[in-house]
Amino acid sequence: MDHSNYPNDYIRGILNSVKSIALVGASANPARPSWIVTKYLLERGYDVIPVNPGIAGTELLGKKVYGSLAEVPGPIDMVEIFRNSEAAGPITDEALALEPLPKVLWMQLSVRNDEAAAKAEAKGLKVVMDRCPKIEFGRLSGEISWQGVNSRMLSAKKPVLSGKGFQKLGLNRP
Amino acid sequence: MTDRLPGFNTLAIHAGAAPDAATGARATPIYQTTSFVFDDVDHAASLFGLQAFGNIYSRIGNPTCSVLEERVAALEGGTAALAVASGHAAEFLTFHTLLQPGDEFIAARKLYGGSINQFNHAYKNFGWNVVWADSDDPSSFEAAVTPRTKAIFVESIANPGGVIVDLQAIAAIAKKHRIPFIVDNTMASPYLIRPFEHGADIIVHSATKFLGGHGNSVGGLIVDGGSFNFAGDDRYPMLSKPRPEYGGMVLGETFGNFGFAIAARVLGLRDLGPALSPFNAFLILNGIETLPLRMQRHSDNALAVAEHLAGHRKVSWVSYPGLRSDRYHNLAKQYCPKGAGAVFTFGLKDGYEAGVKLVSNLKLFSHLANIGDTRSLVIHPASTTHRQLTDEQKTLAGAGPEVVRLSIGLEDTQDLIEDLDQALAAA
Numbered sequence: 001m002d003h004s005n006y007p008n009d010y011i012r013g014i015l016n017s018v019k020s021i022a023l024v025g026a027s028a029n030p031a032r033p034s035w036i037v038t039k040y041l042l043e044r045g046y047d048v049i050p051v052n053p054g055i056a057g058t059e060l061l062g063k064k065v066y067g068s069l070a071e072v073p074g075p076i077d078m079v080e081i082f083r084n085s086e087a088a089g090p091i092t093d094e095a096l097a098l099e100p101l102p103k104v105l106w107m108q109l110s111v112r113n114d115e116a117a118a119k120a121e122a123k124g125l126k127v128v129m130d131r132c133p134k135i136e137f138g139r140l141s142g143e144i145s146w147q148g149v150n151s152r153m154l155s156a157k158k159p160v161l162s163g164k165g166f167q168k169l170g171l172n173r174p
Numbered sequence: 175m176t177d178r179l180p181g182f183n184t185l186a187i188h189a190g191a192a193p194d195a196a197t198g199a200r201a202t203p204i205y206q207t208t209s210f211v212f213d214d215v216d217h218a219a220s221l222f223g224l225q226a227f228g229n230i231y232s233r234i235g236n237p238t239c240s241v242l243e244e245r246v247a248a249l250e251g252g253t254a255a256l257a258v259a260s261g262h263a264a265e266f267l268t269f270h271t272l273l274q275p276g277d278e279f280i281a282a283r284k285l286y287g288g289s290i291n292q293f294n295h296a297y298k299n300f301g302w303n304v305v306w307a308d309s310d311d312p313s314s315f316e317a318a319v320t321p322r323t324k325a326i327f328v329e330s331i332a333n334p335g336g337v338i339v340d341l342q343a344i345a346a347i348a349k350k351h352r353i354p355f356i357v358d359n360t361m362a363s364p365y366l367i368r369p370f371e372h373g374a375d376i377i378v379h380s381a382t383k384f385l386g387g388h389g390n391s392v393g394g395l396i397v398d399g400g401s402f403n404f405a406g407d408d409r410y411p412m413l414s415k416p417r418p419e420y421g422g423m424v425l426g427e428t429f430g431n432f433g434f435a436i437a438a439r440v441l442g443l444r445d446l447g448p449a450l451s452p453f454n455a456f457l458i459l460n461g462i463e464t465l466p467l468r469m470q471r472h473s474d475n476a477l478a479v480a481e482h483l484a485g486h487r488k489v490s491w492v493s494y495p496g497l498r499s500d501r502y503h504n505l506a507k508q509y510c511p512k513g514a515g516a517v518f519t520f521g522l523k524d525g526y527e528a529g530v531k532l533v534s535n536l537k538l539f540s541h542l543a544n545i546g547d548t549r550s551l552v553i554h555p556a557s558t559t560h561r562q563l564t565d566e567q568k569t570l571a572g573a574g575p576e577v578v579r580l581s582i583g584l585e586d587t588q589d590l591i592e593d594l595d596q597a598l599a600a601a
Contacts, residue, residue: 008177031422036225043226109430132430143227145190146235148243148439149254149432154180154188159195165213166196167221167228173192 003117003129008153011136014104014126015171018077019047021133022069022102024091025082026050028060033108033132034082035060040134043168049076069094078104080133085113092116096123108132141169182249182365187463190244204456205237224420224428224440234444238452242459246385246395247435249364249462250377253400254435256443257393257455261360261380262292263448264394265327268356268378270446271412271438272324275301279325280318282309282339283570284332286380287559289358290571312343319351324409326353330369331361331510334555334572334579335517336493338505345373354402360384361517361545365469366510375402376434383546384516387461387468391454396438400431412437419445468548468584473513475590476582482591483520488528488598490576494518516582517545519555519572526575528601529554533578535597538589545581550590553579 001010021041027034039061041048049072050060056067066072069079069091079095079102081088088107095102096119105120107113109132117127138144139151142159146167153173160170180188191202210229212218220226229235239257247255258264273279281293283306293304307314309328326348328339341357348355356376357369363384369377379385381393404413404426413426413433419441426433443449461468473496480494495506496514506514522528532554533541539552543559553559555573568574582590 029422030223030225031416031420031424033428036223036428039220039225043220135430138227142192142195145244146227146229146237146240147254147432148235148240148247148256148435150189150244150247150252152177152179152248154184155192156188158193158198161195163213165211165217167210167213167217167226169195 001121001127003112003114003127006128006131008140010126011128011131012140012171014078014106014128015133015137015140018104020049020074020076021046021078021080022049022051022072022076023080023082024051024069026052026055026060026065028055028058037080037082037108037132037134040137044137069098075100076102078102078106080106080108081111082108083111085111088113089116092120096120096125101125104128106131106133109135137171140173141171142173143169183466185245185248186465189248190241191459202238202241202456202459204452205232206452208232224423224436232452233447233449234439236449236452236455238459239450239455242381242450242455242462243395245459245462246364246379246381247397249465250359250397251364251368251370251399252377252397254432255395255397256435256438257381257395257450258443259394259448259450260392261358261378261382261394262288264378264380264396265289265292265358267438267442267446267448268376268396269297269302269325270300270442271434272354272410273300273302274411276303276322277301277324278303278305278320278322279327280305280307280315280323281326282307282328282332284309284337284572285329285358286333286360287555287563287571287573290567291562309337309339309344312340312347315344316347319347319353323351323353325356327356327358329358329361330367331515331517333361333517334560334577335361335519336495336500336502337572338495338502338509338514340505341367341369341372341374341509348375349373361515362510363465363469365466366473366512366515370399370401372509375399381458382544384469384472385462385465386458387465387546387548388457389544389547389549391457393450393454393458396435398432398435402434404433412441417441469515470513471584472516472582475584475587476516476518476580477513478587479580479582479590479594480518480520483594486595486598488523488601490521490523492518492520493572517579519577519579521574521576522578522601523576524601526556529576529578530557531601532597535600536593537596538585538593539580539597547581548584550583550585551581555579
C-alpha cells in the first residue's frame, strides 16, 4: 500500500466494513479533535469505544471509557490512534496482541509510523496513516463539500441521503 | 492503483456539482434561502460547534455558494475555498485571518487601484500596515521583511495590465521567512496560471472578472493551498490559539490543511458578514463552465489587437507580454505559455487629452471600470480608476497620463481593430 496516496475505494471499503472502533487518545474536552471525531462517528452508526487511561471508568458521549485496548470487552474491528507518531508504535503492539486481531489500524491526521504500519500489515491488517476518518467520510459522501472543501470527487450520480434529514449523506455514492 | 485527477476542462464543469441529493436537479440549484432546518436539537448543536458538516445560515455557508467554492478550489489545486461578496471582501477576510493590529504586510506596487486604496487607507483603521515593494525586483520584498511581516501579496498578472510577476522568486523569499504568500489570480484565472504550483499559499480572486466572465455578478473567492502550517505558530492566533468563539477549539489543528479556509469562514465571514448571494454564485458557476474556452479566446484576441496597436503611428508603446518584444515575454513563456490574458495597456503619443478623446470615440468598446467581460472594455486609468492616486503613485502603478487599458473580449478581432483605428484617427 502506498501510504501517501490511498485509493478512494480502499478508504471506502474500510469505512464500510468496520463497526466497532476503539479510539485511543479519546478526550472529554469537546474542543478537541478526538472528541469531535468520536461524536461524528457515533452519529454515523459506528460503535466507538473510547480508550484513555486518564479518564478510564468515566462516560464519554454515553460510552464507557477503557484504560487500554486489552481491557475492551468484545472484538474490535478498527483501532484508531489519536496520539503522536511515536506513541503509535507501542499502541500498535497492543493492538496486535488482541485476540481476535482487529481488521484495521488507522492513525489520525498528522500521525505516521511506518515501522508500526509494516508490523500491522505483516499480520494482515489494513493500515491507514495521516488521515482523519471524519474528513474521509465527509469527502467520500460529499458532506465536506458543504464547507467548500475540495473533495476531489466528481460524480454525475445523486449523493445518497442518510438519516432523517437532508444534511447527512451516505458513503456509497455511485 | 490511485485515483486519477480529472483534467481542467472536466473540473471546470463538474467539480463540486453533483446532481441535487433531494430532487436530482442536474444544474446547480439556486438555494435562495437564508436558513436551513436542523434535523433535531443535537444536530443543531453539532453544526454550531463545527462538529458536523452542513448548512446553518447563508451568511456562513450556502449550498450554491459551496459548489462555487469547491469548483474554484479544484481548478486552483487548493484544499478548500470560501466564496464572498466581492474580490475586496476576499482580500479583507484573508488579511483579517492573518493580521493583528500593528502588523505589517508587503504588497507589490503594481496592483488594481482599488486594492491600493484598500491597503493604504481602509486598513489603517485596523492597524494593518502595508509596506510597498517592486514586483520587478524580488529583492525589494526581502528588504521589506520585518518581525511584524505577516503576509506577502502580489497579483500574478498585474494591473493595470501587461505585467507578469516572477512568482517563484517571491515565493522563495516568503518561504525563507515563513510568511504566507498570497497571490491575487484574478487577471490570469487558473486556466492561464496556477499559483499554488509556483509557491503561493493562499489565492484570492475577484470572481467578478474572468471566473464569472460575463460582467453580470460581483463576487470573490479565497482559496487555501493547504501548504502553510499555521498550527503552533503564535504569529497567527486565529489559527494557532484556542478560540473563545468555539469553546477553545484550535482551528489550525482541528481542520488540518484546510484550516485557513475554515478560519476565514467561521471567524471572518461569520462575524464580519460579506456573504455572496446564491444567485451571484449561480451566475459565476455558469461562467466557469466555459472558462477554458473563454480564456484562450481572450488571450488570442488580445495578442492580435496588441500586435496591431504596436504598429500604429499614434501609439508610443504597447505593454502586452504576449508580444515577442515585450520585457515580460520570457516570464510569460514560463508562467502562462497558453496566453498572456485579456488585459493590457498602451501609451498614446499625444498624452492625457488623447486618452480622454479615445474612450469617447470608441463605438464597440465599452467605457467602464471593469475587466474580464465577454465584451471588450476600455478605460483611461489616470482619469478614472487611479485618479485618487498622486501623479507619482499613478506612474509607479503603471497608470500614467498617456496610458489606456483594454480588456479584450470575445468578439471578432477585425471588428475590434476597426473600432480602435477609427477612434485613434479622430483622437
